[in-house]
Amino acid sequence: MVVRNPTVSLDVPVGQLRSVGQRYLARLHRLGITTVRRLLWHLPSRYEDFTQTVPLSLLKPRERVNVHGQVVTIANRRIFPRRMTVTTAMVQDSSGSARAVWFNQPYLAESLAPGTMVSLAGVVKLDKRGLYLSSPTYEKIGSGMFGRPAPSLTHTSGLVPIYPETEGISSKYLRFLIKPLLDRVMLHDHLPVAVLRRNNLISLNAAIRRVHYPASLDQVADARERLAFDDLLLLQIRALIQRRRMNQLRSIPIPFDQKLIKGFISSLPFELTKDQKVAAWEILKDIQKPYPMNRPMQGDVGSGKTVVAVIAALQAAQAGWQTVFLVPTEVLARQHFHTINTLLRSTGLSVGLMTRSMVCLDDRVISKRTLKGQIAKGTVNIVIGTHAVIQKDVAFMRLALVVIDEQHRFGVQQRAALARQKASGSVSVPHLLSMTATPIPRTLALTVFGDLDISLIREKPKNRQAIITKIVSPSARQAAYRFVRERVRQGRQAFVICPRIQSQPVNGAMPPGRRGTMAGLWAEVKAVKEEHEKLAGQIFPDLRVAMLHGQMKAREKERIMQEFRDGRSDILVATSVVEVGVDVPNAALMIIEGADRFGLAQLHQFRGRVGRDAHQSYCLLFSSGDRSANARLRALAECDSGFELAEKDMKLRGPGEFFGVKQSGIPDVTMAALANLDLIKRARAEARLLLREDPGLERYPLMRDELERVQRFSHFE
Numbered sequence: 001m002v003v004r005n006p007t008v009s010l011d012v013p014v015g016q017l018r019s020v021g022q023r024y025l026a027r028l029h030r031l032g033i034t035t036v037r038r039l040l041w042h043l044p045s046r047y048e049d050f051t052q053t054v055p056l057s058l059l060k061p062r063e064r065v066n067v068h069g070q071v072v073t074i075a076n077r078r079i080f081p082r083r084m085t086v087t088t089a090m091v092q093d094s095s096g097s098a099r100a101v102w103f104n105q106p107y108l109a110e111s112l113a114p115g116t117m118v119s120l121a122g123v124v125k126l127d128k129r130g131l132y133l134s135s136p137t138y139e140k141i142g143s144g145m146f147g148r149p150a151p152s153l154t155h156t157s158g159l160v161p162i163y164p165e166t167e168g169i170s171s172k173y174l175r176f177l178i179k180p181l182l183d184r185v186m187l188h189d190h191l192p193v194a195v196l197r198r199n200n201l202i203s204l205n206a207a208i209r210r211v212h213y214p215a216s217l218d219q220v221a222d223a224r225e226r227l228a229f230d231d232l233l234l235l236q237i238r239a240l241i242q243r244r245r246m247n248q249l250r251s252i253p254i255p256f257d258q259k260l261i262k263g264f265i266s267s268l269p270f271e272l273t274k275d276q277k278v279a280a281w282e283i284l285k286d287i288q289k290p291y292p293m294n295r296p297m298q299g300d301v302g303s304g305k306t307v308v309a310v311i312a313a314l315q316a317a318q319a320g321w322q323t324v325f326l327v328p329t330e331v332l333a334r335q336h337f338h339t340i341n342t343l344l345r346s347t348g349l350s351v352g353l354m355t356r357s358m359v360c361l362d363d364r365v366i367s368k369r370t371l372k373g374q375i376a377k378g379t380v381n382i383v384i385g386t387h388a389v390i391q392k393d394v395a396f397m398r399l400a401l402v403v404i405d406e407q408h409r410f411g412v413q414q415r416a417a418l419a420r421q422k423a424s425g426s427v428s429v430p431h432l433l434s435m436t437a438t439p440i441p442r443t444l445a446l447t448v449f450g451d452l453d454i455s456l457i458r459e460k461p462k463n464r465q466a467i468i469t470k471i472v473s474p475s476a477r478q479a480a481y482r483f484v485r486e487r488v489r490q491g492r493q494a495f496v497i498c499p500r501i502q503s504q505p506v507n508g509a510m511p512p513g514r515r516g517t518m519a520g521l522w523a524e525v526k527a528v529k530e531e532h533e534k535l536a537g538q539i540f541p542d543l544r545v546a547m548l549h550g551q552m553k554a555r556e557k558e559r560i561m562q563e564f565r566d567g568r569s570d571i572l573v574a575t576s577v578v579e580v581g582v583d584v585p586n587a588a589l590m591i592i593e594g595a596d597r598f599g600l601a602q603l604h605q606f607r608g609r610v611g612r613d614a615h616q617s618y619c620l621l622f623s624s625g626d627r628s629a630n631a632r633l634r635a636l637a638e639c640d641s642g643f644e645l646a647e648k649d650m651k652l653r654g655p656g657e658f659f660g661v662k663q664s665g666i667p668d669v670t671m672a673a674l675a676n677l678d679l680i681k682r683a684r685a686e687a688r689l690l691l692r693e694d695p696g697l698e699r700y701p702l703m704r705d706e707l708e709r710v711q712r713f714s715h716f717e
């Protein structure tokens with residue numbers, strides 16, 4: 001008799017499935033599994049291989065097997081000292097018989113009563129009574145199927161899916177839900193056949209079925225590629241649509257005054273590198289347009305991004321428009337204020353600084369109210385600030401350009417707020433230049449930024465020497481201190497970074513708002529104080545050792561930084577405050593305590609604080625020996641290009657961890673595909689084609705629905 005199950009659509013809430021009870025519904029929801037679609041897109045993380053169905057007479061020790069047979073006897077035995085129940089069954093097929101043994105599942109004696117046909121899957125072991133199956137997974141077989149391959153087995157035969165571990169939801173339960181659905185669900189493929197054919201992809205139907213119950217691991221790869229392609233394509237479509245929307249917005253076109261720029265560049269105390277010139281040119285070209293620039297500029301630490309941004313700001317100011325520089329920390333804001341003021345001294349432009357604790361205009365300290373007034377009148381050309389500048393009460397009269405420095409340090413919301421900043425009463429949006437020293441690998445750049453043009457500064461200024469990086473073993477610590485003393489005697493300065501003390505993931509891309517708890521902060525302060533005491537008191541009593549940490553007043557921090565910059569202290573013990581952007585050319589030594597507690601990107605950032613001058617610089621990594629960090633530290637020691645390190649970091653941690661999956665919500669398959677440049681390129685080409693033929697995706701309503709789904713997880717650029 002053939003039973004026709006009614007078909008199920010993807011949008012059916014899981015609660016409506018007969019096999020889902022109240023208790024499990026809540027757990028499924030916690031996993032984000034709300035609909036049949038979400039359930040089917042909850043993909044296995046691996047497979048248990050039970051493809052071998054063997055006769056019971058041919059069992060061999062240590063093999064993973066599937067057997068089919070009939071239960072002949074089954075009995076429970078209590079082992080008292082250990083309060084355990086052992087259930088032993090004899091199972092027989094036409095070739096012979098074998099034992100199966102389970103622990104603490106006494107109910108099996110009833111549910112697998114003698115006479116039951118079972119399929120068992122597990123490992124064969126040997127004890128003094130012979131071979132047996134140890135705690136096999138079991139399922140009953142319908143009586144007609146004995147002896148034949150059983151295609152409808154869910155848990156014990158073939159490649160059996162294992163789903164990502166989660167509390168309260170076992171793989172067995174998910175298989176129990178998913179397997180029967182695979183025969184009932186309606187899957188409309190949103191990809192046109194031509195696209196499938198061109199890209200050698202399997203249908204959605206095949207992909208979903210095979211990813212859960214593959215006949216071979218090759219099938220899994222095909223299925224995952226297809227599912228990943230879906231998301232990559234949608235990401236690309238979304239990027240293209242966003243770009244189109246951006247191009248429909250209005251911005252202030254800022255004319256490119258070549259004479260002005262040439263004059264400025266020749267007034268600089270150094271010659272720009274070719275990459276800097278190209279980047280500046282790209283930006284100046286972009287801001288000439290009447291729609292907003294949205295350009296990331298990536299350049300390794302010390303590659304000289306600031307001056308490139310200043311060139312754009314100068315051009316804007318010359319045309320009568322204002323620029324905001326947004327930076328993540330107060331220390332950095334002040335430093336930028338200082339640098340930019342110096343660079344622009346000859347131009348007579350007016351530069352303001354706005355942070356929570358210090359407000360300046362040109363070389364005077366003024367009140368926040370006064371500066372806000374000047375900003376509103378449009379008389380300040382450039383404002384440098386922390387997120388204090390994006391507060392609602394700061395209104396710009398003629399804002400045309402926003403520069404975000406160390407972009408990765410800002411939260412998504414902060415960036416969104418900035419993008420909304422407009423000149424008061426204006427309908428136009430500012431041009432946006434976002435700078436980062438943490439380059440994202442090319443594959444990610446293509447997916448995340450899609451069609452966006454990125455300015456790259458790969459070349460370092462000529463006067464730089466490669467930094468020598470060493471991992472220092474605990475036994476070499478004294479020698480390292482002697483080395484530091486020697487260098488300091490020669491006039492160099494040193495940073496000592498204290499280990500991070502937080503229960504935070506090791507991840508360079510943490511927005512500042514989420515950096516650790518108050519307790520963590522205090523623990524860091526304590527660590528800095530102790531390290532300072534040790535270095536100043538015992539190790540280097542003859543040298544000038546200063547310290548800097550997050551609990552100091554802003555003015556105090558500034559004074560300490562200024563003294564260090566002026567060479568009035570030799571060694572600066574600090575928390576990760578100095579991580580971003582701080583520029584002290586004479587500092588040629590970077591010592592990182594507890595280096596294993598930092599992520600690769602962050603370590604590279606620290607190291608970038610030295611090697612900013614012609615002096616040979618050194619970075620010494622003290623590690624407390626966490627072995628998992630070894631690969632990271634070695635990568636750092638071997639490589640001094642941020643671009644290469646980003647690629648290595650992604651390989652070491654996997655794209656998911658690298659990017660912080662939890663924040664982005666990108667599914668695992670897509671994450672894995674973010675390392676697949678070829679697939680990304682094909683998705684990109686298809687996205688272009690589809691949109692060219694059908695800009696509103698009118699012909700692809702299914703694709704439009706899908707697009708809404710990715711909108712939700714792709715807010716991370």
Ligand code: ADP
Binds near residue numbers: 272307
């Ligand atoms: P980053 O890209 O890390 O933000 P900065 O903009 O802080 O780097 O520049 C680092 C240092 O290099 C600064 O002291 C800056 O004045 C200097 N600098 C920038 N461009 C050049 C160049 N072309 N030649 C020499 N020094 C440069």
Ligand code: MG
Binds near residue numbers: 305306405581
């Ligand atoms: Mg910088």
